[in-house]
Each structure stands twice: as structure tokens, then as C-alpha cells.
Amino acid sequence: MIPPTFEYVAPKTLSEAVAALGGYENAKVLAGGQSLIPLMRFRLASPAVLVDINRVEGLSYINEDKGWLKIGSMTRQSTVDHSALVREKYPLLADTVSVLSDPIVRNRGTVGGNIANGDPGNDYPATMLAYGAEVVAMGPKGERVIPITSFFIGLYESALASNEILTEVRIPTPKPHSGGAYLKLERKVGDFATAAVAAQVELDAKGKFKSVGLGLTNVGLTAIKATAAEDFLKGKDSSDDNIRQAGQLAADASEPIADVRGSEEYKRSLVKTYTVRALRIAVERAKGS
Amino acid sequence: MAEIHGLGSSRKRVEDARFIRGQGNYIDDFKLPGMLHLDIVRSPYAHAKIKKIHTEKALATPGVLAVIDGPTLQKYNVHNMPTLMSDTQMVLPLDTVKYQYQEVAGVLATDRYTAADGVAAVEVDYEPLPVVVDPFKALLPGAQKVRDDKDSNHIWHWEWGDKEKTDKDFENAEVTVKENIYIPRIHVSSIETCGCVAKWDATNGHLTLWMTTQAPHAIRTVVALITGHLGLSEEKIRVISPDIGGGFGGKVPAYPGYVIAVAASIVTGAPVKWIEDRTDNLAADSFGRDYHITAELAGKKDGTLTALRFKTIADHGYTDAAANPSKFPAGLFHICTGSYDFKNAFIEVDGVYTNKPPGGIAYRCSFRVTEAVHAIERMADVYALKIGMDPAEFRMKNFIKPEAFPYTSALGWEYDSGNYPAALRKAMDMIGYEDLRKEQKEKLARGEFMGIGISSFTEIVGAGPSKHFDILGLKMFDSCEIRVHPTGKAIARFGTKSQGQGHETTYAQIIAEELGIPADHIKVEEGDTDTAPYGLGTYASRSTPVAGAAAAIASRKIREKAKKIAAHLLEANEDDLEWERGRFFVKGSPDQGKTIQEIAFAAYTNHPQGMEGGLEAVNYYDPPNLTYPFGSYICVVDIDRGTGQVKIRRFVAVDDCGVRINPMIVEGQIHGGLTMGFAPAMMEEISYDVDGNVHGTNFMDYLLPTAVETPKWELGETVTPSPHHPIGAKGVGESATVGAPAAIVNAVVDALSHLGVTTIDIPMTPRKVWELMHKHGATLEE
Amino acid sequence: MSTHHIQVTINGKVHEADVESRLLLVHLFRENLNMTGTHIGCDTTSCGACTVILDGKPVKSCTVFAVQADGSEIRTVEGLAQDGKLSAIQEGFHEKHGLQCGFCTPGMMMTTSALLEQNPHPTEDEIRHAISGNLCRCTGYMNIVKAVQYAADKMAEKVEV
Numbered sequence A: 001m002i003p004p005t006f007e008y009v010a011p012k013t014l015s016e017a018v019a020a021l022g023g024y025e026n027a028k029v030l031a032g033g034q035s036l037i038p039l040m041r042f043r044l045a046s047p048a049v050l051v052d053i054n055r056v057e058g059l060s061y062i063n064e065d066k067g068w069l070k071i072g073s074m075t076r077q078s079t080v081d082h083s084a085l086v087r088e089k090y091p092l093l094a095d096t097v098s099v100l101s102d103p104i105v106r107n108r109g110t111v112g113g114n115i116a117n118g119d120p121g122n123d124y125p126a127t128m129l130a131y132g133a134e135v136v137a138m139g140p141k142g143e144r145v146i147p148i149t150s151f152f153i154g155l156y157e158s159a160l161a162s163n164e165i166l167t168e169v170r171i172p173t174p175k176p177h178s179g180g181a182y183l184k185l186e187r188k189v190g191d192f193a194t195a196a197v198a199a200q201v202e203l204d205a206k207g208k209f210k211s212v213g214l215g216l217t218n219v220g221l222t223a224i225k226a227t228a229a230e231d232f233l234k235g236k237d238s239s240d241d242n243i244r245q246a247g248q249l250a251a252d253a254s255e256p257i258a259d260v261r262g263s264e265e266y267k268r269s270l271v272k273t274y275t276v277r278a279l280r281i282a283v284e285r286a287k288g289s
Numbered sequence B: 001m002a003e004i005h006g007l008g009s010s011r012k013r014v015e016d017a018r019f020i021r022g023q024g025n026y027i028d029d030f031k032l033p034g035m036l037h038l039d040i041v042r043s044p045y046a047h048a049k050i051k052k053i054h055t056e057k058a059l060a061t062p063g064v065l066a067v068i069d070g071p072t073l074q075k076y077n078v079h080n081m082p083t084l085m086s087d088t089q090m091v092l093p094l095d096t097v098k099y100q101y102q103e104v105a106g107v108l109a110t111d112r113y114t115a116a117d118g119v120a121a122v123e124v125d126y127e128p129l130p131v132v133v134d135p136f137k138a139l140l141p142g143a144q145k146v147r148d149d150k151d152s153n154h155i156w157h158w159e160w161g162d163k164e165k166t167d168k169d170f171e172n173a174e175v176t177v178k179e180n181i182y183i184p185r186i187h188v189s190s191i192e193t194c195g196c197v198a199k200w201d202a203t204n205g206h207l208t209l210w211m212t213t214q215a216p217h218a219i220r221t222v223v224a225l226i227t228g229h230l231g232l233s234e235e236k237i238r239v240i241s242p243d244i245g246g247g248f249g250g251k252v253p254a255y256p257g258y259v260i261a262v263a264a265s266i267v268t269g270a271p272v273k274w275i276e277d278r279t280d281n282l283a284a285d286s287f288g289r290d291y292h293i294t295a296e297l298a299g300k301k302d303g304t305l306t307a308l309r310f311k312t313i314a315d316h317g318y319t320d321a322a323a324n325p326s327k328f329p330a331g332l333f334h335i336c337t338g339s340y341d342f343k344n345a346f347i348e349v350d351g352v353y354t355n356k357p358p359g360g361i362a363y364r365c366s367f368r369v370t371e372a373v374h375a376i377e378r379m380a381d382v383y384a385l386k387i388g389m390d391p392a393e394f395r396m397k398n399f400i401k402p403e404a405f406p407y408t409s410a411l412g413w414e415y416d417s418g419n420y421p422a423a424l425r426k427a428m429d430m431i432g433y434e435d436l437r438k439e440q441k442e443k444l445a446r447g448e449f450m451g452i453g454i455s456s457f458t459e460i461v462g463a464g465p466s467k468h469f470d471i472l473g474l475k476m477f478d479s480c481e482i483r484v485h486p487t488g489k490a491i492a493r494f495g496t497k498s499q500g501q502g503h504e505t506t507y508a509q510i511i512a513e514e515l516g517i518p519a520d521h522i523k524v525e526e527g528d529t530d531t532a533p534y535g536l537g538t539y540a541s542r543s544t545p546v547a548g549a550a551a552a553i554a555s556r557k558i559r560e561k562a563k564k565i566a567a568h569l570l571e572a573n574e575d576d577l578e579w580e581r582g583r584f585f586v587k588g589s590p591d592q593g594k595t596i597q598e599i600a601f602a603a604y605t606n607h608p609q610g611m612e613g614g615l616e617a618v619n620y621y622d623p624p625n626l627t628y629p630f631g632s633y634i635c636v637v638d639i640d641r642g643t644g645q646v647k648i649r650r651f652v653a654v655d656d657c658g659v660r661i662n663p664m665i666v667e668g669q670i671h672g673g674l675t676m677g678f679a680p681a682m683m684e685e686i687s688y689d690v691d692g693n694v695h696g697t698n699f700m701d702y703l704l705p706t707a708v709e710t711p712k713w714e715l716g717e718t719v720t721p722s723p724h725h726p727i728g729a730k731g732v733g734e735s736a737t738v739g740a741p742a743a744i745v746n747a748v749v750d751a752l753s754h755l756g757v758t759t760i761d762i763p764m765t766p767r768k769v770w771e772l773m774h775k776h777g778a779t780l781e782e
Numbered sequence C: 001m002s003t004h005h006i007q008v009t010i011n012g013k014v015h016e017a018d019v020e021s022r023l024l025l026v027h028l029f030r031e032n033l034n035m036t037g038t039h040i041g042c043d044t045t046s047c048g049a050c051t052v053i054l055d056g057k058p059v060k061s062c063t064v065f066a067v068q069a070d071g072s073e074i075r076t077v078e079g080l081a082q083d084g085k086l087s088a089i090q091e092g093f094h095e096k097h098g099l100q101c102g103f104c105t106p107g108m109m110m111t112t113s114a115l116l117e118q119n120p121h122p123t124e125d126e127i128r129h130a131i132s133g134n135l136c137r138c139t140g141y142m143n144i145v146k147a148v149q150y151a152a153d154k155m156a157e158k159v160e161v
Helices: A014-023 A036-041 A077-081 A084-089 A091-098 A111-116 A124-131 A227-233 A240-253 A264-288 B056-060 B070-074 B112-121 B163-171 B216-230 B256-268 B278-284 B369-387 B391-398 B420-431 B433-445 B503-515 B543-570 B596-605 B663-682 B735-755 B766-775 C025-032 C088-095 C105-118 C124-130 C142-155
Strands: A007-009 A027-030 A049-052 A062-065 A068-072 A134-139 A142-147 A152-154 A165-172 A178-184 A196-203 A209-217 B036-042 B048-054 B064-069 B080-082 B088-090 B103-109 B123-128 B154-161 B175-183 B195-201 B206-211 B237-240 B272-275 B291-299 B305-315 B344-352 B449-458 B478-484 B490-494 B522-526 B577-580 B583-586 B589-595 B616-621 B630-639 B646-656 B714-717 C003-010 C013-020 C051-054 C057-060 C073-075
Touching (some): A014 A027, A014 A049, A014 A134, A014 A165, A062 A084, A068 A084, A077 A091, A077 A111, A084 A091, A091 A124, A091 A178, A091 A196, A111 A124, A124 A165, A124 A178, A124 A196, A124 A209, A178 A264, A196 A264, A209 A227, A209 A264, A227 A240, A240 A264, B036 B112, B036 B256, B036 B278, B056 B064, B064 B070, B064 B112, B070 B256, B080 B216, B103 B112, B103 B256, B154 B163, B163 B291, B163 B305, B175 B369, B195 B256, B206 B216, B206 B256, B216 B237, B216 B256, B256 B272, B291 B369, B305 B369, B369 B391, B369 B449, B391 B420, B391 B449, B420 B433, B420 B449, B420 B630, B420 B714, B433 B449, B449 B735, B478 B503, B478 B543, B478 B596, B490 B503, B503 B522, B543 B577, B543 B583, B543 B589, B543 B596, B543 B616, B589 B596, B630 B735, B646 B663, B646 B735, B663 B714, B663 C142, B735 B766, C013 C025, C025 C051, C051 C105, C088 C105, C088 C142, C105 C124, C105 C142
Parallel strands (some): A007 A049, A027 A049, B206 B237, B305 B344, B490 B522
Antiparallel strands (some): A062 A068, A068 A165, A134 A142, A134 A165, A178 A196, A196 A209, B036 B103, B048 B123, B080 B088, B154 B344, B175 B291, B195 B206, B291 B305, B449 B630, B478 B616, B577 B583, B583 B589, B630 B646, C003 C013, C051 C057, C051 C073
16 A cells, blocks of 8 residues: 655745645645545545645644634644643534544644545534634635635535645634534444534523534535524524424435445434434533533 | 463463564564565456456556566466365466456565556456356356356355254254344454565575465465476475464465465565555455355254254355365354254255355354354344243253263264353353343333343364364374473474464463473474474464374373483382472482483483483374363343444353463453454444445454454353363363354344344444334334 | 655654655655564554654554654654663563554554553543554453553552552
């Protein structure tokens, strides 16, 4: 399993990296490499040039700033996993990163990589959809902010241009009485999800749903935002009945493909079950917060 | 004086010293000057004609030296090789490929990166042909033939037992049960893949073959037979099996890569290394299982079993390359009457060709014993369920009684010893069986699905007595040669080959027990055919029963000679001497004695006149019988009605492997074996679609459990020595792999039986369990 | 095809090499530097036999290019023993029979080394999670867990007999 040859550059600044991406034909960003390098070892990807952005300064951070949790795109998954701030205030993200691949891969894998790949099996996209996150991209014409709802376009296709680099993801800092959870069926550690659900909720003073974010992993060509389920819950109380109905709506919104992990029917059922369970946990955490 | 560390000592392992320092010598660690690398072009089609192999681009790649194809090998008549079942296997095809990922051409290059580039640069034109993947369809008249050199896809029919009496019992039975059980293909996936370094010494006409092999002598003989016409003869072939990173049966067969590497070395005169990728390994190497069993039991209403009837279709891939004793194409499958006293039994197995890789017994299974045990232990539960009897009670009722040993089964095996009720009772006590049954009732009333499954297995290992056993004609004795040095230390060499079982540690313990030489003073070697005595290698848990016995017998031969020397030294009569471990002494005068060390020294400096000097012995042990380890496993599961996930809450394993040489190592073998029973039960599977495309060629698709999924095994033991084995030991390497799956399946079925479920095939993936519950309207979407 | 000059510090010793950009870090050890203690077991970054410590964190060296490690500090199994004295981890694997064929062992021990640096008193479940990126086919993980616990105790100067 030997990769094909390629040219390699390791710029030290973001602008150099962007220039390199645009300056070569068939150039690709090398971030964590935990998705790209295996593809190259199978010769399923043969970029002519790899632009290694691991030496670009200033892309690794986790900060709360002006109502947002800002995470640099080159922040390693393990840093997120071990962040007390994330565990305390962003339980949906903490849940997600803890089931992402395996703990060693997480030492190299980056936050940006898990979003920019466009792989429906990646765990971050659904979570970012549930959070209503934004991503920041840097291109030759400068920086732009892309709402996550516009980011995932198709299978391995994102709104990122081929000469843009994802630099940051921003999650709105949850308001009080918020909670979240991520539930994933993996057949073993390291497996992609048979299905997974990300739930982020905010309750009002009466305990009714003020806002709900629901993202679905690996039950479509991209991560799916279960909008109908989210809208249904707004203003309603967190009764089991309401949660179950939301679960059904989320299942209806999913577009699973039958494969070795399961039939369409099974995956839809998982979406429903996990939506219900994740909402229950999110609500409990919201009430506790 | 150093500790003896004889039988029963949990002696720490000698081999650890190099492994924990990263100084193991695995095949890929070998580098020889001028060494070339071999990589392999593989077929994307399960069945296709090769129209043309375009080698220009590959040969134009700097560093690529050659592209070797079937016709090239045909010039030397090594394009085909015999399998261990005397069928024919292609090394490289002349014109047709028979399974996806089959070897099509070898690329020889200066380094592994270039070899990979060469493989990527080879282009092959194929003409796809119709594919046969369903063994039942393959047996229908007019079915597409897999093999051009055969009349049909039916390889052989094998039957055993008394058909007439069995059929009669079934006719007259009060109760009969029948289930179809499919045990799918799985793959050993040792963390080290297969490989070799072939070094042809043109000056002396010698071939040295370092190889991942569990049976170096057998390989040497086979290589000699298939290359004899090229001038290679057996004394000029040296096979060295260095450190092996796990075998489990997968490193028994001879794979095409080895032969191509040897041919390449002979042609170029340079050493050639071939190392598999994981994809090569999973896609093309010998698999285990793939048995379709129609299993029936007959008996009385009160739960007494009378007869057994199994019919099996064995999917062998495109050639029969299973490593079974030649008389038994279905291995030791006729152990399937298990731990129960059947009056009559009849079994049939039909081998079938399909467009898949060849193999069948590589997966820690003792020659089809896992399949046999899975079937009988599942059917015991099926029967018990049908008559509404507790499965533990059912087993106790039907066990072969302890007084009945040695016991001859309805299928002709003479079980050496066993106490099945004691093992089951112990397991039941350890797990708190009666309380669990109470809990299960309570949980079910609340709609929670909990299951308890038992597997009371009898294993059969130690192949095997020469009157019944041979592989390719080679008898399955095994050997030990011991040489004691003047200073009382020793070296012992064996015909077996450890791949992690700790032979360097445990064989020394056997000899230490017999001779009283501290185990630390006994160097153990295996794996070099130039120095080790001939043996058939390590697989099917045969090392302790056969080579371990040879160690004891060889030690006793040494002791016999030592006694003569002692008599000479003590100026006493041999008959007046007694032995206590480590010394001979004069009866009645215990302080008048000679230690084994003193005797050893005398063997070189002061031996009796007329006696040969030195102190050594060799034994080629032909076992009088196989040995029959056994055990009872109990598994408790809880099923998630929403997702279909099965959680193993507890798993108790009581094993009886007779005398335990090293309890620490025995437990390690059981932990590993249980895990290799659990994994196929829950998640491992190699599968094919209708076009013969294989699924499960990498570790994202072929699932091996991590420390998170693997249960925390609870072990117990009983000890029922083997009456015929010199030290009463039976062997244990595979018992847990053999016994565990049925316990887990029985637990899951037990959890769902109230729905009317009677069977489920492995692997019991979440989707499969969910679909089964869903079929019965029992899933919960919360 | 470009080659790159890299400098890596492995087990405290500086090594220089001229490498193709596609050279995997694990091959830098095994092929260029003749350090064969780190093993290769799969194609999909699943098995962890190739685990080494790169700038303080365990990584799967089959999924890092050697050029990426230019200037880095790496620890491999060959560096666990200090001045010929076995580390507590190596001792633990030996004392508790935490290895059988030994092939996954270097990776397991490097992961263990990083775990105990970060969490000197891990629970059994924490250990199992930490090694869930390392596959073993021989041991069923039971004694590996015991080996790690032994090492933790030893490093905290409480030796379990």
C-alpha cells in the first residue's frame, strides 16, 4: 500500500498556502492526513502536489470570543477531546469527538479535515449542522464566512473552492438551559456510523423547546439537517410524545442507502431511535445546566 | 540453585526479552544485500479470461526488473502447485483467473515502492466470465463450471456413521429438531501478514527460504517435490520460520507469492522478498469456515438424545486447498456428536467449487471442529427449547458420564477422558446461573431482552495417530531432540513452530519437570529445517499433545541413560536407584546421590566403559490417540431493542485441558481464543456478491474487535488429565475459539426465543439482530 | 520527483535522511534507519502496529509522511529502555503476559507510554479506550490491561506482587 509520487510543499503562512493551492494543478491540502493518506495508499487519490499546512502558524486554537466558540481548523481532534471547556459547555461536541475514529488517529486528525472532506461518514458535519455553526475560509481573494447550512453540497463536495483553505469553525456559544448529545452506532471503535444523530437544544424558562438543532450522519449523500423535526419541536414541551414525533420526522428526513451496515428501513429506525434518545439526553443536560 | 519451573509454574516467558525491545525477527525485518522486492498484480474479476498482460509501462519504470506471468513459470513447470488435499492450485494463471484478487503477475523491483509502482503500471485486458458464488447453485445439473479440468463443481462426497440406524432412529423419534446453520467465511487476520525472503545461492545450489510458516518441514518437502525437476533437492533447501506475528492456521498453506518469490530468486540469483499488504492477505489467503449445515437431532420427549444427522455443503473456493488430514476432507467434523451420548449418528459433507479463494480451515479451529461444535451446541439448545427444558439441565441429562471414559462415540472417536458435568456445574456456580434465570424472567416482564447461553464443548486435538492421519502422505508425528551439555544445561529442538504460544518457555518446563534441569537452563529452538527434527508443525492445537509428548519421552530416554551413568558414579546397581526430580539416589541412603548436572558432566568425562558418551535423545512421537480438551462456557447478553446491539454482560469460561504446563500461558491462550470466538460471532465476515466481488478486504470492512468491544473474560478450570499423554496434557490453543461462538449465539436466541426465534446465523451484527426482532414485531423505536 | 532532506530526532538521537515526499514515516524507521521494532499490520490506519510517539503524541506512523516529521522528536519502542534498563511498561508486559506473538506489542507499549504520561492512574475502562486504536489478535486484551496497570503502579512506586 504505497502512495504514488507527488510534489510536496510545506508553507509557513496561510497566504503562502493559499497561493500554493492555486498555483499548482491538482494540488490538495494535507492537514491531518488521516483520510487523505489512506486514500493515497490505495491510489484512489493521486494529487500531483500536497500543500502541507501543518506548519502554518495560528490555525490551532479553541477560544470563546464574542458569543462564539472558535476552533482553528488545524486543531487536533484530541485537543478538542481533552478540552475541559468543550466538555463543560459543548457536550454535543464532546460526545462527537469521543466517537470519532480512534484515540490515536485523533492525535493527527483535524477539526477542519473532518468538516472539509465532504464525507457523509464524517461525524462533525451533522454536529455542526445541529449547532448552526459557521466556517471561515481563506482564498486568494481573502476570507469569507460560510454558514454550515450552505457548506455541504454533495458527496465529497463542499462549498470550499479548490483554492480555499478552511481556517476556522465557529459554534454559537449555547445560551443557558442548553444541552446537546451525539449518539452513534459504530460496530466497533473506528467504524463509520451506521447512523448517528446530533442534537442541540435550548429550553425556555418553562422548559419548552426554544430552539432545536438536529443533524444526521451517514444517512444521505451529505449530513442532513432534520429541519422538519427541529421546527416541529419549537415551542413545544419536552414530552416523550413530542420527542417521538420529532424522531419520526427526523427519520423521514433521512435518505439512507442500503449497504452492509444496514437496510434503509433499519437506518431510518436508528435515526428515529437515536433522535429520541439524543433529545432526551440533551433535554436533561439543558435542565441541569 | 535456579528454580526448576516444571509443570504448573507460571514461568515468565523467555521470548518476551526480544519482543518488548522491538528486537523480534519477523519476515519483513529481514534485509539481505542486493535483495529485490516482489509485489503482485491481482485480478479485479472473480472469473475471467486473461486476454493480454501489458507490461511495457511497468518495465519502463526505473527499478522494475521483471514482470513474471504464468507462461513464464510454465517454462519451469511451476505455474501450478499441489494443494495439501492433492488438488491443483495455480501459482500464476496461464489464461484464466478464478477468484477476485487472484494473483495474475508478479512484479520484481529494486525496492518495495518501485514494485508497487510497477504493479500499478501493469495493465491487463480481461474478458469476464460467468461467476459461481452460490455452492447450492453450483451443484445443480448444468451449473457453470468453476474448473475446466473437472467434470463438475462437486469436489468430493464424504460420509461417516451409520445411515440406516440413524434414519431409523429419526423415523421412530418422539422429538426431532432441524435447523439450517450457515457459518460464513472468516479470516485469521494475524496482525503480521504473510511473506517470505527467498535466497537462491547459485554457487552451491542452495535455496534458503525464510517464511511465515507454521510447518517449515512440510513446506521444505513440498518445495522439494515441486521443484525437484529443476534440480532442487531436499537437502539443499532450508526453510527458516523466524518469529511469526500470529498464525492461527493462516500461515500453514503455501501461497502463490512464496513460489513466485522462489522462482524469481532462482532466475535472478538475488534474494527476493515478498510481503503481503493487508488487502492481499484478507482477499486472497486461506479462509476459515464457509459451511452450510443442515443439522438434525432426534430423541425422546423427556430430553434424551438418541441420534444425530448433519448434512453439510462445504464451500471450498476454486480449489481444495484446505489443510486436512488426507483421509478426512472435512477434517475432524465427526466430533460433532460433541459431549453427548448419542446412540447413532450419520453425517455427510460435500465439498463444492466456487469462484472464491481456496482454503477452509485457517482460523484457530482444529480442522473443522469449530463448525462441528457450533452445530451440536446450537442444536442442543434448539432441542431443549422445543421441549421446554432448561438448557443446562438438558446438557447434564445427555452428557457422556464421567465413568464412561474412555468413551467411543457413535462416530468412532475414542474420547480419552472428561468430566463434563463438573465443568458445567462450575461454570453455573461462577456465573450464578439460577439467579440469572430469575433475573431474566423479571426483565422479560418489563420488556427487556436478556439471554443466557451455554456451550459445553468437547474438542479434539493432537493430530494425530499415524494409522489415521497424514497430510499429503506425511505422517503427523512430531518430534523433540534434546542434548544435555557437560555443564548440565540443555538445548531442545522441535518439529513444531510457535507463533506466539510460548513454546520457548513451556517446552522447557516439560523437560525441566522430567529431568530436574531448571527451565532457565534449557534453550528451546524451532523453525529451522536444517537443525530441527522433522515435524508437521503447529496448528490444530497439536504441539502440546504431540511434540510436548515427544519432549517428555525424549527426556525419559535421557533419564534412562542418566540412571546408568548414576549407577556407575555411585557404584551401585541401577535397580537400587530412585529418582527425585533432578537426581538419582540410592534407595535408603538419600544423601548418596548424583544430580543430573553431575551426571551430565560425567557423560562427557567419566562415562561407563562400553557406553556411548554424550547425553541426548530424540523422540518422534506417534500419538496413540487424539486428546479431548473440553469445557463449559456461559454467556449473558442484553439486547438493545432499539438498535439491535448485543452487549455481552458476562462470559464465564471453564476449561479443562488436562494438566496445565504453564497456567499463565494457558489463560492467555484462552483469553485470545475466546476473543477469536467472540469476533466471528459478532462482527467478522468475508462475503461475496453475485458477481464474486469480495467484501471485507481491509480492517474498515473486516471488523476485528478492539479492547472496548471485547468482553472481560472470567476464567475457571477443571483438570482431567489425558490418560494416554505422557504428562496428562491435552492442548488448549483453540478450545476457546471452538467453544465460544455457540455460547453467544445461544444467549441471543435465548433472549429472543419468547418471540418464536429458534436460530440466528453469525455474525450477529446489530442489523441482523434488529431485523430478526423486527420480523417478530419486537423492536422498540423508543 | 522531489526528494527532501529531513532531520528527525529519534529516541534522543538525530538522524538525517534524503527522502521521497511519499515515504511513509514507518518506512523511514524500517527501511532507511533499520529500526524494525515498529511494525506494519494493515492498509487503513486501523491496527496501530505502527504507533510511535511524535512530538509527545502517539500517532500511526503509516499515516504520516516522513517529510512531515522533519524537525520532530520521535520515540519508538527501541527507546523505551534507558541505559539497558527496561521501562516499567516493558516490565509490565513481561510480568503480566501482555504479549504472545509480539507483533502488536511495540505499538501497544508506545500508546501505553503516552497514556501514562497523560493519565498516571487510568481505570480499566480508560485503558481500554486508550488502546482502542491498537488491535491485538492473540491476547484478547485482558493481560494487556493488567500490564498497563502494573506499569502505572510501578511508575507511581507501588509495586504489585
